[in-house]
Amino acid sequence: MNQKKLSYLGLFAAVAIIFGYVESLIPFFAGIPGMKLGLANLAVLFILEKYTWKEAALVSVVRIIVIGFMFGNLFSILYSLAGAALSLTVMTLMKRFSGFSLLGISVAGGVSHNIGQLIIASLITMTSGLIYYAPALLISGVITGLLIGTLTNEVLKRIHF
Template structure:
């Protein structure tokens, strides 16, 4: 990896960490515990567009561990890793194989991030009822926040060469 690329990835990891910190200050987004806007994903989406999935995964991992250790706990890291892993896999698939644009990739990422977290939450809490009560709200929030982050990412991509 060249020095310029390393510097840019460090910059985007720092931006993702700052956005993660800002989100940690907001106790509940839309009144639903655990729901976040996903501002840090703006940096990940940008890196995914400008570089490859490997660099996007690196930025995402750095953000998850730094924000998790500073402002969260082991559980928050576990949930974030599950959501981020599924989200990145789905975003790469729909971007490269299906041909989605920025908005579609972001929405797919938002929804799949929530699904990844539910896949950890159900066995961790021994509560299958999460699928019936919590999943619908998470799917709607994934679409809404995915659209918002997709629009923001599109605007940032226009402005940063």
């Protein structure tokens, strides 16, 4: 990996961490524990668009671990890793094998992130009762996916490297 690429990855990991911090300051309560806007995912989606899934995974793991230790706990890290793994897998497959725009890829990422977190929460708590959160999580995944996809498109228009 060359120095320029490593610098950009470090920069976007730092941006994701800052966005995670800013997001922790925003009171966002929709009645569902852990529901957030996902601003830090903007950096991951940007890296996925500019580089490959490997670099996006690296930035994602770094941001999850740092944000988790700073503002969360072991369970928040576990939930975030599960959501990010499924989300990145879905977004990578959609980018590679479909004609979806970045906005569509982002929406699929937002929805699959919430599904991944719901699956891991169900496994940890060993209860199927969490499925009642699914409709609200799917709707929030679409909304936040649209927001992050739109913001990423705007960033891509303005940053050239």
